[in-house]
Amino acid sequence: MSSIVIESGVLARIGAHVPRAHAYAVITDSNVAGLYGRRVAGSLGNAELFEFAAGEANKSRETWMTLTDALLERGYGRDCCIVAVGGGVTCDLAGFVAATYLRGVPIVQVPTSLLAMIDAALGGKTGVDVAAGKNLVGAFHQPHCVVIDAGVLATLPAAELSNGLAEAIKHGAIADEEYLAWITDHADGVFERRTDMLEHLVQRSIAIKTQFVRDDEREAAQRAALNFGHTIGHALERLSGYAIQHGHAVALGMMMEAEIGTALGVTAAGTVQHIHRAVRAARLPHRIVFDDTGPTIAATRSDKKARGGAVRYVLLEKPGRVARSERGEWTWQVADDVVREALKQFSV
């Protein structure tokens, strides 16, 4: 695992946390360039800024090609270091550039959104989206270091805090019932951007995520638990053409997947309600309109966890604990009918 630095004001002192390199390529998007990208590049010697247009639609193989060619054009060699400054899109995209540039160069992740701090920047998953689905092309490439300045969350829009909170709720749901309750009780403080609460949130979520990743970087076993809420979540996101935001989709996905577990007798009664309360507190949606659940179920089939053509779900035993199958597996095969019923439970 990479080292993780959580330190207020660290962006101005980032030189202390990057590896020695002949040159630094700071990759950032058009929203973050002016806020933090130029500042980070300015605080590093021999650094250039590589900017791409903000938005999930640009987390594509085309943007990856453009960034790669720009680095080649500027003569970056294997002794360079890439520094990603931005949200989840930037972390994933710049990570895939680093994973494949000259067969791999070091990267330092500098996440500037809550979602990226507690999720995308950690664990070495990199990738881009394709028409068939999100993150279907990518590689595992651990960052040299993840540098987090929770102070930047002071300027993050409330909607982005909600997006991050969805992943924090997931961390509570799969690993820590107390943390799940803490989020429910303290979400208002997070929206008021109380420093102590933001820092607790970042630290606790990172601790849980790294615990699942540490011994399973390539997701052969327990790392799969981090996909709770994401099998349905990704399908909803994709079907909406990414009009539904990631955190919103995951919030709905978590409730629906908790409902699936309840219907199968795997998940304890009351679990859905626990998650529901947290989702409400995080100002995330808890209902969705379905004309027909068929397309959503079809969309889950391109999930990367699918095996033998069958979709696999992470199910909870209760809040704070993932259910393991009789064979000890971290994911479960679920019949379409059960999924359909769960989708309907949360539709209007």
Add this chain to the structure above:
Amino acid sequence: MSSIVIESGVLARIGAHVPRAHAYAVITDSNVAGLYGRRVAGSLGNAELFEFAAGEANKSRETWMTLTDALLERGYGRDCCIVAVGGGVTCDLAGFVAATYLRGVPIVQVPTSLLAMIDAALGGKTGVDVAAGKNLVGAFHQPHCVVIDAGVLATLPAAELSNGLAEAIKHGAIADEEYLAWITDHADGVFERRTDMLEHLVQRSIAIKTQFVRDDEREAAQRAALNFGHTIGHALERLSGYAIQHGHAVALGMMMEAEIGTALGVTAAGTVQHIHRAVRAARLPHRIVFDDTGPTIAATRSDKKARGGAVRYVLLEKPGRVARSERGEWTWQVADDVVREALKQFSV
């Protein structure tokens, strides 16, 4: 390291050497599809053939995208296995597809050219070419298994045998003086496709390559020795728009880089002549026309071994042994003037 199976007639029994998978995607080019691709696909259960147009020009990000999208379209999941059947282009390209498809799926390499058997299929380097140079985009991804049927070399054109022999000469030059002499003495037998000689060639070259890769998969140290002849070789290839074949470029590159070492007093007298004799025996070119050596020197700068903007060369101590620098490094920085003189030595 992956397991390597060298067995006459093994293509018909390939099922014994692939990992269990839900489905197999056999990737091959338009030249090899009819010769071996369909035969391999036919001998595996639940396999489909994915064919691309033959030629180095198609070892591109565009072909990689097309193959990836075709696999997604056909619903291949993480429980699939890719089987690459073909020469170096297919091994590198299909390897990069496998490295990045759903963040990595297993691959079995089935090289059908001498060059691919003793080089591209081994060691886990995957990649594609871009305008700025060869293999500048890629990833390390070790194959599950490499399956070699030296019998297929009976149908390989003589020019392709020459291409493969260039890498075999390199193996002798960096690791085994006796092997270098053996190639010089037995090249005619190889061109007559004498089974015993082809098998010795494949086995000895694989043994040397794997010895250099084993403890240094990511080329931090001794694996760099395998780049002997390639710094100049890649530059010649690229400047010619790939009209000069890889083996031809490497043959010229080896002689020129041996000459560089001689000029610097690093390489023993007579080394250039040893390599020259082997190159002649392998029916490879030993002279090239330069109008101006400047573009070749400029083209070496995009070499992946470049550090701090300076090009690094692998130099020999004598035939069969690589010279280490005083600091123990496997590559040397060389002044442009020395490179220019070496290029001129082999120009007409």
